[in-house]
Amino acid sequence: MDRWRGRVALVTGASVGIGAAVAKELVRCGMKVVGCARNVDKIQELAEECKKAGYSGVLVPIKCDLTKEEEILSMFATIKEQHKGVDVCINNAGLAHPEPLLGGKTSGWRNMLDVNVIGLSICTREAYQLMKERNVDDGHIIHINSMSGHRVIPTADIHFYTATKFAVTALTEGLRQELREAKSHIRATCISPGVVATEFAPRLYSHDPDRAAASYAQFTPLEAVDLANAVTYVLSAPPYVQYERTSHCSKEHGDYLDGGPEEEVASSPRSLPVYRCDGSLEGQSGSGDRSLGGDRGGRSQRAGPLRDEGGGLRQERGQNPELQQRRC
Numbered sequence: 001m002d003r004w005r006g007r008v009a010l011v012t013g014a015s016v017g018i019g020a021a022v023a024k025e026l027v028r029c030g031m032k033v034v035g036c037a038r039n040v041d042k043i044q045e046l047a048e049e050c051k052k053a054g055y056s057g058v059l060v061p062i063k064c065d066l067t068k069e070e071e072i073l074s075m076f077a078t079i080k081e082q083h084k085g086v087d088v089c090i091n092n093a094g095l096a097h098p099e100p101l102l103g104g105k106t107s108g109w110r111n112m113l114d115v116n117v118i119g120l121s122i123c124t125r126e127a128y129q130l131m132k133e134r135n136v137d138d139g140h141i142i143h144i145n146s147m148s149g150h151r152v153i154p155t156a157d158i159h160f161y162t163a164t165k166f167a168v169t170a171l172t173e174g175l176r177q178e179l180r181e182a183k184s185h186i187r188a189t190c191i192s193p194g195v196v197a198t199e200f201a202p203r204l205y206s207h208d209p210d211r212a213a214a215s216y217a218q219f220t221p222l223e224a225v226d227l228a229n230a231v232t233y234v235l236s237a238p239p240y241v242q243y244e245r246t247s248h249c250s251k252e253h254g255d256y257l258d259g260g261p262e263e264e265v266a267s268s269p270r271s272l273p274v275y276r277c278d279g280s281l282e283g284q285s286g287s288g289d290r291s292l293g294g295d296r297g298g299r300s301q302r303a304g305p306l307r308d309e310g311g312g313l314r315q316e317r318g319q320n321p322e323l324q325q326r327r328c
């Protein structure tokens with residue numbers, strides 16, 4: 001993470017959960033992190049915590065409701081004025097309302113679309129424009145997607161949410177293609193967790209606390225910090241490597257909430273397609289281990305796989321036929 005020290009990252013939804021863990025970890029790594037959410041007081045508390053811990057970076061809270069374009073544009077204007085721009089954009093904010101397709105409320109669907117898809121896309125566009133203005137060619141845009149962005153499970157409550165996450169999958173690939181077309185080396189990645197113990201379930205089932213608690217009780221869910229590790233993992237890849245997608249599940253994988261049982265998903269991480277920067281498939285080019293095992297700035301020694309198990313990513317790659325690497 002050394003090359004990111006002193007550089008600027010935007011983390012959306014930094015007030016709680018995955019966003020708070022990511023923001024904290026990036027501050028620990030020495031970045032200037034702009035954290036946004038509606039509950040800005042919680043980000044302020046996190047900033048104080050980081051300061052007390054003596055972290056070398058800084059966390060700057062900004063209040064922003066991602067359903068309001070004018071608030072997003074005003075946030076980017078502030079970022080430009082105070083920090084000149086952004087180098088990393090982590091589109092993390094997201095939510096689900098239990099609104100099935102056959103009887104759900106339009107307002108719930110619209111709110112999910114506004115935050116999970118439109119807000120994410122506005123932030124991506126604005127972050128890219130600021131990167132371009134400053135000739136930042138090694139920036140990184142990361143979407144926190146979901147296992148629900150890759151298949152539909154038979155849980156009516158999250159079918160609309162699932163559609164928004166499928167959109168995130170398409171938006172990541174579209175972004176990668178547009179960046180390549182623009183001859184930019186800015187990277188696009190989506191990280192797709194299974195169930196993570198955060199406020200996600202309590203908010204989804206705010207009318208039914210028992211159901212919310214049950215979501216995290218049947219198995220060991222991921223922790224927000226696991227996702228913070230996933231983010232620093234993809235950020236730490238050498239500039240010629242791009243992870244397009246990573247999926248992360250609890251080993252027990254009982255993620256009926258925001259994931260779902262799926263036979264082939266057994267461990268974390270499931271798949272790790274890696275793209276290089278000249279368009280060819282790594283698997284076909286014969287360059288093999290180099291892009292995963294090459295200069296990762298010490299990351300593979302520091303953290304190995306995402307839960308500090310040591311060496312698992314390389315092992316996983318050898319075992320997993322889904323793994324694809326492409327020069328892009």
Ligand SMILES: NC(=O)c1ccc[n+]([C@@H]2O[C@H](COP(=O)([O-])OP(=O)(O)OC[C@H]3O[C@@H](n4cnc5c(N)ncnc54)[C@H](OP(=O)(O)O)[C@@H]3O)[C@@H](O)[C@H]2O)c1
Nearest residue numbers: 013015017018037038039066093094146195196198199200
């Ligand atoms: N937890 C899981 O099981 C799980 C699994 C797969 C994927 N994910 C994805 O992970 C991401 C983070 O979720 P989480 O688990 O950390 O959930 P969380 O604990 O509920 O946090 C959600 C974050 O999004 C922010 N947010 C929601 N609506 C917003 C709005 N209108 N404007 C600005 N910020 C808004 C919230 O901030 P404020 O309320 O303060 O505005 C909060 O910081 C989401 O994209 C989610 O889909 C979660």
